[in-house]
Amino acid sequence: MTEATILDIRARTVIAPLQRPIRTASGAIEASPLVLLDVVTDQGVTGSAYLFAYTPLMLRPLRALIDQVAPLLRGQPVVPWARQQQLEGQFRLLGLQGLVGMVLSTLDMALWDALGKAVGQPVVRLLGGAPQPVRAYDSWGLVDPVRDEAALRHSVAQGFQGIKIKLGGGDLDHDLDTLRAVRRIVGEEVTLMVDYNQSLAPVEAVRRLRALEPFGLAWVEEPVAAEDLQGHAQVRAASSTPIQTGENWWFPRDAERALSARACDRMMPDLMKIGGITGWLSVMGLARAASMPMSSHLFIEASAHVLAVTPTCDWLEFMDFGAAVLQTPCQVDAQGCVTAQGPGLGIVWDEAAVVRYMVD
Numbered sequence: 001m002t003e004a005t006i007l008d009i010r011a012r013t014v015i016a017p018l019q020r021p022i023r024t025a026s027g028a029i030e031a032s033p034l035v036l037l038d039v040v041t042d043q044g045v046t047g048s049a050y051l052f053a054y055t056p057l058m059l060r061p062l063r064a065l066i067d068q069v070a071p072l073l074r075g076q077p078v079v080p081w082a083r084q085q086q087l088e089g090q091f092r093l094l095g096l097q098g099l100v101g102m103v104l105s106t107l108d109m110a111l112w113d114a115l116g117k118a119v120g121q122p123v124v125r126l127l128g129g130a131p132q133p134v135r136a137y138d139s140w141g142l143v144d145p146v147r148d149e150a151a152l153r154h155s156v157a158q159g160f161q162g163i164k165i166k167l168g169g170g171d172l173d174h175d176l177d178t179l180r181a182v183r184r185i186v187g188e189e190v191t192l193m194v195d196y197n198q199s200l201a202p203v204e205a206v207r208r209l210r211a212l213e214p215f216g217l218a219w220v221e222e223p224v225a226a227e228d229l230q231g232h233a234q235v236r237a238a239s240s241t242p243i244q245t246g247e248n249w250w251f252p253r254d255a256e257r258a259l260s261a262r263a264c265d266r267m268m269p270d271l272m273k274i275g276g277i278t279g280w281l282s283v284m285g286l287a288r289a290a291s292m293p294m295s296s297h298l299f300i301e302a303s304a305h306v307l308a309v310t311p312t313c314d315w316l317e318f319m320d321f322g323a324a325v326l327q328t329p330c331q332v333d334a335q336g337c338v339t340a341q342g343p344g345l346g347i348v349w350d351e352a353a354v355v356r357y358m359v360d
Contacts (some may be wrong), residue, residue, distance in 0.1 A: 002045045003249065004041040004045065004077070004115075004328075005042045005077055006073050006078060007074065008039075008070065008074060009038070009040070009070040009107070010037070010038045011066040012065055012354060012357050012358060013033070013035055013036075013060070013360075014033075014034050014325055014354060014357040015059075015061075015357055015359050016032040016322070016323075016325050016353070017031055017032070017324050017357070018031055019323075020151070022141035022155065024168075024195075024197045024240070025142070025166065025197045025199035026199065028141075031034075032052065032202065033055060033253065034051065034052060035050065035053070035056070035059060035063060036048070036349060036354065037050065037051060037067070037107065037110050039107070039111055039114050039234070041114055043118055045114050045118045047078070047110040047112070047113035047114025047115070047117065047344055048110055048344075048345075048349065049106050049107075049109035049113055049276075049302070049345065049347060050106070051102055052272060052298060052299075057145065058343065058358070060115055062103065063198070065099055066294050071091060072086070073086075076114060076159060078110050078111055079171055080111040080112055080277065083107065083108070083111060084275065087104050088112050094160060094243065096240070098127045101275075102272050103162065103175065105271060105274065105275050108275060109271060109276045109277055111276075112126070112277045112302075112344070113344035114344065115341055115344070116343050117344040118313040119343075120342075120343045121300060121316065121342060121343055122341065122345075123302075123305045124304075124305040124342075124346055125342075127308075129309035130343070131305075131339050132317075132339060133337030134304055134308060134316045134336055134338055134339070134340075135162070135223070135315060135335075135336060135341050136162075136316040136338045137160060137161065137162030137164055137193065137315050137316075137317060137336075138155040138160040138332075139164050139317045139318055140152075140155075140163065140164060141166050141168065142167070142169045143165050143166075143178060152185045156186050156190060158332055159334045159337075160318070160334060160336045161190065162190060162192070162315060162336075163182070163192060164193040164195055164221070165179075165192075166194070166195045166196070166197060167176055167194045168199035168323055170299070172207070172208050175212070176212075179192070179212065181214050183215065184272055189276055191218045191223065192215065192217055192218065193218045193244070194212070195222060196224075196305060197222060200223050200323075201224065202228070205224050205231075205235045206235055208223075209235060209238070210239060212241060213240055218246035219238070219243065220241050220244065221244040221245065221263070221268075222245050223235050223243070224340045226245065226247075226248035227248070229257060229263040232263035232264060236265065242265035244264060244265070244295070245268070245269070246269045246297070246354075247268055247270045247297040247298075248271070249267075249269055249270070249274055251273075252275060252286070254274075255269065256280075263319065264292075265293075266295065267283070267287055267294050267295070268290060268294070268295040268296060268317070270296075270297040270299070271299045272300075276302075277306055280310075284306070284309075284310045284311065284312070287310070288311040288312055291312065293312050293313075293319060294310050294312045294313060296316050296317050296343065297317055298319055298321060300317075300322075300330040300338060301322065301330055301345050301346055301347055303317070304330065304338045305340040305345060316338050318330075322347075324350075324357065325349055325350055325357060326348065326350055327350045328346065328354055339346070339355075349360075
């Protein structure tokens, strides 16, 4: 393999339909606003990754930022670590949070995808591992146990070993009623997790988590504001239920800060915020040193590759925002697991769907 060079970086914006819209305590996601990013190389290989914008309002700014970054990378080698260092230096005074961090992380994933495709191998092999099944949980929003009963039963029938639901859409009694009903629907063997999406103050979080303890939850996710590390530590110290956080950490430094503050029992970095695959590799070392279980947040395709080489691999979150524009969307097997696909990250656009859902 000769070293590939970046010829161009292209971005397209789509709003893709979701099989199951996601309702949270902070609002609803009815469709999937995505930036489809392609790194074109001089070897005839294109590396691809998608960026989840959370809201359509961010599609145009993200695409404009990518257009501005592209000239900095044209003619540069396809070397993810070097390109990340280059761009971190470019934005050091501004910082890496927000849109900048999302673009840098997604570029990193696309570069790794290009490397894998160039040698006809899945990225997990470039990381020193091999494709292997990673257990997945089906990730839900706020649920209505009556309306959603059939769909919840279908999740179990598909093979999912765990199910996560969001809480915080009502008072504590509503949370308790919802959990009782969901447990009745999915049975005792399925692992249950809950996510408050940062909706509680620390004192209220302690009150609710103590009431949830009899349910034996695998974790409670982001009960308080993500940046409130002391609040997370306060809640963690007062509850026997493990605290999960990390989806809003920006690059490995945020992971270091959270671990230093004893803010969580488990971590789930987001590949689009943690620095892509390159950032993940740093954080998984921190997780190993801390003996902390490490799960993924969104981005099923790339997550299946990095979790397969993560020493403290825990769960893969199955919330599929990219399926509508992919030729071969990720699937869960009968045992409730996802296995990394290739070459690269296994990301190939369904061009007809891209045209159908494209927005300016």
